[in-house]
Amino acid sequence: EILTTGEEAWVLTTKMPFRSRRGDIIGTFGISNDVSELVSTQKALERERNILRALIDSFPDHIYIKDHAGAFMVVNRAFAAFAGVEDPYAMLGKTDFDYFPSDLAKEYQGEDLEIFETGESLLNREGQRRNAKGEERIMVTTKVPLVDEAGERYAIVGMSRDVTEQRLAREALLQSERQIQHIVDNSPAVIYLKNVDGSYLLVNRQFEKLFHLKRKDIVGKDDYAIFEREAADMFRENDILVIEEGEAIQVEELVPQDDGNHTYLSAKFPVRNLAGDIYAIGGVATDITDRKRHEQALSRLNDELMEANENLRNAQEQLIQAEKMESIGRLAAGVAHEVKNPLAMIGMGLEIVARRAGEDDKRLGDAVERMRRGVERAKDIIKGLVDFSSAHQLKLEKQDLNAVVEEALALARWQLQSANVELVREYSDDLPPVEVDSTKVEQVLLNLCINAAHAMEEGGTLTARTRTGKLKGVERQEGARTERHLRKGDRYVAVDFLDTGPGIEEESFAKIFDPFFTTKATGVGTGLGLSVARKIVDLHHGMLEIVNRDSGGVRATLTFKAASD
Ligand SMILES: Nc1ncnc2c1ncn2[C@@H]1O[C@H](COP(=O)(O)OP(=O)(O)OP(=O)(O)O)[C@@H](O)[C@H]1O
Ligand SMILES: [Mg+2]
Numbered sequence: 001e002i003l004t005t006g007e008e009a010w011v012l013t014t015k016m017p018f019r020s021r022r023g024d025i026i027g028t029f030g031i032s033n034d035v036s037e038l039v040s041t042q043k044a045l046e047r048e049r050n051i052l053r054a055l056i057d058s059f060p061d062h063i064y065i066k067d068h069a070g071a072f073m074v075v076n077r078a079f080a081a082f083a084g085v086e087d088p089y090a091m092l093g094k095t096d097f098d099y100f101p102s103d104l105a106k107e108y109q110g111e112d113l114e115i116f117e118t119g120e121s122l123l124n125r126e127g128q129r130r131n132a133k134g135e136e137r138i139m140v141t142t143k144v145p146l147v148d149e150a151g152e153r154y155a156i157v158g159m160s161r162d163v164t165e166q167r168l169a170r171e172a173l174l175q176s177e178r179q180i181q182h183i184v185d186n187s188p189a190v191i192y193l194k195n196v197d198g199s200y201l202l203v204n205r206q207f208e209k210l211f212h213l214k215r216k217d218i219v220g221k222d223d224y225a226i227f228e229r230e231a232a233d234m235f236r237e238n239d240i241l242v243i244e245e246g247e248a249i250q251v252e253e254l255v256p257q258d259d260g261n262h263t264y265l266s267a268k269f270p271v272r273n274l275a276g277d278i279y280a281i282g283g284v285a286t287d288i289t290d291r292k293r294h295e296q297a298l299s300r301l302n303d304e305l306m307e308a309n310e311n312l313r314n315a316q317e318q319l320i321q322a323e324k325m326e327s328i329g330r331l332a333a334g335v336a337h338e339v340k341n342p343l344a345m346i347g348m349g350l351e352i353v354a355r356r357a358g359e360d361d362k363r364l365g366d367a368v369e370r371m372r373r374g375v376e377r378a379k380d381i382i383k384g385l386v387d388f389s390s391a392h393q394l395k396l397e398k399q400d401l402n403a404v405v406e407e408a409l410a411l412a413r414w415q416l417q418s419a420n421v422e423l424v425r426e427y428s429d430d431l432p433p434v435e436v437d438s439t440k441v442e443q444v445l446l447n448l449c450i451n452a453a454h455a456m457e458e459g460g461t462l463t464a465r466t467r468t469g470k471l472k473g474v475e476r477q478e479g480a481r482t483e484r485h486l487r488k489g490d491r492y493v494a495v496d497f498l499d500t501g502p503g504i505e506e507e508s509f510a511k512i513f514d515p516f517f518t519t520k521a522t523g524v525g526t527g528l529g530l531s532v533a534r535k536i537v538d539l540h541h542g543m544l545e546i547v548n549r550d551s552g553g554v555r556a557t558l559t560f561k562a563a564s565d
Helices: 036-058 077-081 103-120 163-185 205-211 229-245 291-357 363-389 400-411 413-418 436-455 528-539
Strands: 011-019 025-034 062-067 074-075 122-130 134-145 154-163 190-195 200-203 249-257 259-271 280-287 397-399 421-426 432-438 460-470 489-496 541-549 556-562
Touching: 011 103, 011 541, 036 077, 062 077, 062 103, 074 229, 103 122, 103 154, 134 163, 134 291, 154 205, 190 205, 190 421, 229 249, 229 259, 229 280, 259 291, 291 363, 291 432, 291 528, 400 432, 400 436, 400 460, 413 421, 413 436, 432 436, 432 556, 436 460, 436 528, 436 556, 528 541
Parallel strands: 421 460
Antiparallel strands: 011 025, 062 074, 062 154, 122 134, 134 154, 190 200, 190 280, 249 259, 259 280, 397 432, 460 489, 489 556, 541 556
């Protein structure tokens, strides 16, 4: 109706007939009440109920209210579906016995009765429930009593959630975790997972076994709590490398164990969460100690083999060289023998010619003089050849090497002085004696001194040093048959001649002991000096070594085995 104010309103109207005494209707009598407010409240209530209804129907959980007798007062769509009913309202007034097997219905009823009796809610009880299709579902149920104004429990509200899928997923997860644990535990490798701070998240049985610790005593601790500092430092360093690189690495790690350090080949890798961030480091470490040991043994064996091979080659070369020297020696002896006599004859003839030529014929005199020098030189060479090929006989006597050196220096005095060479002596005063042919050894030393003097034509220093000691190793020499005689550990006596000349060019080293090898001008050197020296030293089973000094110049060293007295 439209009120006098012009507003629209809901009115509740009661109309009655208005009668006369005789009972005739003479009019109507009406009362109108403005009930707009009441109507709107009712509408609001209805709306609210609809919202609630829609809400509980849209819930995937089962929601129901049952009265004392177990009859449904409210049922939502999800529960109706579970009971196999399309329209939830159709279930109102019915009980569990109408929808579920009686044993289940009895069980539910029992629960309900207990709640009515005790007033205590049932919270999150997990149990198997069978739906209308006969499928077993795992449900988590909560039941709460409803209380009226008077404090009486008049109904219970139930809510059940189907957690079958979650439970199955959880079970599958547990199962797969168990599978992984089985694999990890039965691996002979050491396997672990640490978080980025270095504390252990997981270890396998091999880890427990090797370090005599229980899993629970490892998890949560870091390497510093388990290993010595040095090892822990190394592990941590590699872990950090994995985190920084964000990639798997393979490293060898030394791990202390009961029987000492073992070498492990560790594959370390970053473990990422779903967002892709590294939250842990995984490791699979295999003990390669044995493999390593074998490898080393093999490589040692290989080294030995190589050395043996090298020795063999050296020996062969020495043999060839010795053979060569011997045939050269025979040749030289033959040549010397054949040339000596004609040379002596020429020498004598020259004397006669010189006397006849007299003072007058200067040209003839000069020619004779040149011929004389030629003959002298030829004699020198013959003498060298004879030395080189001379009989293998030595007059061995116990000698003080210092004295022999002194004798040789005296013989070389003129050459050293004319080259302005300063002489420095560094003699050891506790040399054991050596058993040598002193004349022959003097010849060797003289050759070395003259070589030094020739190398220092502009002056320099020649140091003569003697020393003794135990041989640490034997330097191999081409062409020297000394190896059998001087051995590691032998007491030796040696003399060094150290000069300050230009040294020897690398390419020449291979040839300096060859007969007739010389870098000196024709007529100056025969190139026989060192070959004769080497020959004599060989006969003494000694060693002759010629090397360039780091500081420049040459070191010539002659070594003999000390004589046992
Ligand atoms: N102390 C040295 N400094 C530099 N070079 C040297 C030295 N000793 C030897 N040599 C080199 O070795 C070569 C061979 O020496 P070796 O004594 O056999 O012959 P030579 O001195 O040339 O002649 P010879 O000694 O027969 O008169 C020399 O020509 C020289 O090049
Ligand atoms: Mg010489």
